[in-house]
Amino acid sequence: MARHSRRRRLGFLALAAALPFSLVTTGAAGAGTAATAPAVGAQAAAPAHPWMDTSLSPEQRAALLLDAMTLDQKLQQLTGAMPEILPELPQCYGGRHVTGIAELGIPTLRITNGPVGVGQNDCIDPAVATDPTKPWYAAYTDPSSAKATALPSGPTVAASFDPAVAGQFGDVIATEMNNLALHVFEAPGLNLARLPVLGRNFEYFGEDPYLTGTMGVAEIRAVQDQDLIAMAKHYVANEQETNRMTIQTTVDERTLHELYLLPFEMAVKDGDVASIMCAYNYVNGVSSCENEYLLTEVLRDQWGFEGYVQSDFFATKSTVATLLAGMDHMMPIPQQWAPELLTAALDAGEIQESDIDRALYRRYVQMFTYGIFDRPLVQTPIDYVAGGERAREIGTQGAVLLQNNGALPIDPTVEEIVVIGKASQVYAQQAVAGGVMVGQPMGAGGGSSDVVPTYTVAPVEGIQDVLANLGSTADVRLVLVDDANTSATVDGVEVSFEAALAEAADADAVVVMAGTIAEEGADRTTFTDPTGQQRVEVGDNLDWYVDRPNTTATVAGTNMARNSNTVAMITAVMGASPTMAGKTALVLKDNAGVELEPALVGEQGPAILEVWFPGQEDGHIVADLLLGVANPSGKSPFTYPYAGKGFIDRASELQFPGVLVEGAQTVEYTERLNIGYRWYDANVSGDCAHAADGSNPCVAFPFGHGLSYTDFEISGLLATPKRTDGSKTIRVLATVENTGDVAGAEVVQVYLGVPAAGEPPKRLVAFEKVWLEPGQKKRVKLEIDPDASNHPLSVWDAAADTWTTPLGEYQVYVGSSSQDAHGLTQAITVRDPKRR
Known part of the structure; x- marks a missing residue:
């Protein structure tokens, strides 16, 4: 459909502002008017409702619709619905939508999570609705969600350093959203990797605001070019999962604008993003979803944002303040915007009906702009083969070759390749995505961004496939080592760790797989208890892991932090024979950059290939890179520090996870502008002064x-x-x-x-x-x-x-x-x- 220029929208909004948001009646049909199909052969039949006239501007159509609505209808439209079977799609039980009003021609507005593909998407198995064993929140997280392509993670896109790749990423998502009859994509995520242990780093684009904004803009354009609404999130300063619902974030105004607001500003000004999601946290003492400075003064007055603001799920704290500050849409259920609460606020004179009209108008303009009123709610088959092929291409473009001592690419004419990993870890056994757990299917990790694919490609399977395509008959063997580095299995047969090392020494090529799994809901940190207040250690290394990455890790209890002794295993492999450095590759599958032991870096270390979370095509992506079918071209969007010399090692409790101030967990960004590479460049710790050749003693890569x-x-x-x-x-x-x-x-x-x-x-x-x-x-x-x-x-x-x-x-x-x-x-x- 034709786009409406920013200038045209501003002109109409100026007219509306002059009215002061009263809506002009122009003969709109009443709320109960039924839609009537035009007779066969009729010429240019008038639409059933004036606001369905596509020759009008989105602003005119929105104004006409609002003028025809009753107050009760407006209140129903302000929020998401309670989980239900969708009226237009009885095969879907969902809790990510606003139920439509058929008599007004308002379609059910359907929302899907991101940012790593079409995640939980308002369509799970209807049987869940009556299953007593399912939790209340199953409608938002159940792995029976409609399937889609599980793409590589956000850092993969960022590491491509190519906006065209971000565009391809967004195009896959948009295509599958249209297949599934979805309208709103809760992404891209534009938060920064202030903390390398942030649980949602895999959803974002790294530690630099300009790179993040550039990739976000390209993805937004690709999604909205297919007549869908993109939603930049989580606005703003939402850089930790620990106590994320209540954390008080204190950040000075200069740092806020130069770093954390900058990607969102780019999304608004360059991407013309249709929607913004306000976050869980408080910013400088005010809840993000009722922060007038952020939602009105910055977003609308300074930047000229014309879209609507939606809350993160269950993020809101109040009725009146959210509406007056500039939030327009509450998700996922009525909560503080329940009709009785808004009616009471109206009766008390705390809000006016024009405030409600303004919120709905902003969203309806976007819905009309992107044709959501004008196309049927019909699902069509997804081309999973095409999605997988594009996922594979994106994954190879964003892989980063950190180091190579001659081990890569592997010559496909070799006779034996040994793949080594931990038995307690997924990296050498399964395709990796956020929250993936050993022995459980992709999409069962517990995060709302999880994508459920139709298939996954495990590492050994992928290597075997690519070898076969190259005409190779090489034998690929899988070695899994226990956490204590005392025993192992070789293709399922139990052996000693020493025997496994001998297997590696005799092989023509060795591939070790390790990484740092993370998920929404928790950071890679150990606390004394589930309150997440007293930090014991951070998991910015290859050894730390927990059974459930979406839950706070503690020193005791049901989700204890564990030590996989992965670094010791890699070191032992490298010492198995004098030739190991020239034939061993360490494949990292990381949430973000990770600290590295000096023994792994330099001429004595393995080749190191970072592939982030590759998603469903994991095995093929890794094999293409290892075997030279694809040439690595990615650049890291993170800094890799040497162990013990990173920002997180020096971060105070005030910086993370925060300290109690008058009973509230408060974190302060006291490092100010010095995050990521800037922290190392500025030598904040005093140990990171650059050498004459530009190298930094704190930085591995x-x-x-x-x-x-x-x-x-x-x-x-x-x-x-x-x-x-x-x-x-x-x-x-x-x-x-x-x-x-x-x-x-x-x-x-x-x-x-x-x-x-x-x-x-x-x-x-x-x-x-x-x-x-x-x-x-x-x-x-x-x-x-x-x-x-x-x-x-x-x-x-x-x-x-x-x-x-x-x-x-x-x-x-x-x-x-x-x-x-x-x-x-x-x-x-x-x-x-x-x-x-």
């Missing part, structure tokens, strides 16, 4: 790092702050050359050092992924627009409540990672435009 099966060279930096055409845009030129012997891709990254007190040494401001044949070179042009939505040259002035551009010398860094960028630099000067 920096943000933006990633190798290839070929080699690249970046040279010839030229930054031109002044343009002959009068443009303010800074043009950065660099040459990238493939100096190796196979085709591959390099990502040219531009960082900027801003001359302002309190700013970290540099920030990512531009990047481009370049595909080159052997010997090919390309002159890459990247542009930095000072007026762009990511404010590349600016800082937030809290006193003036605006962005300002510091004058002086800016340092331009160009390279293939945040650390490598120290080698190619140029200074540019920003002067007062009033002076010559």
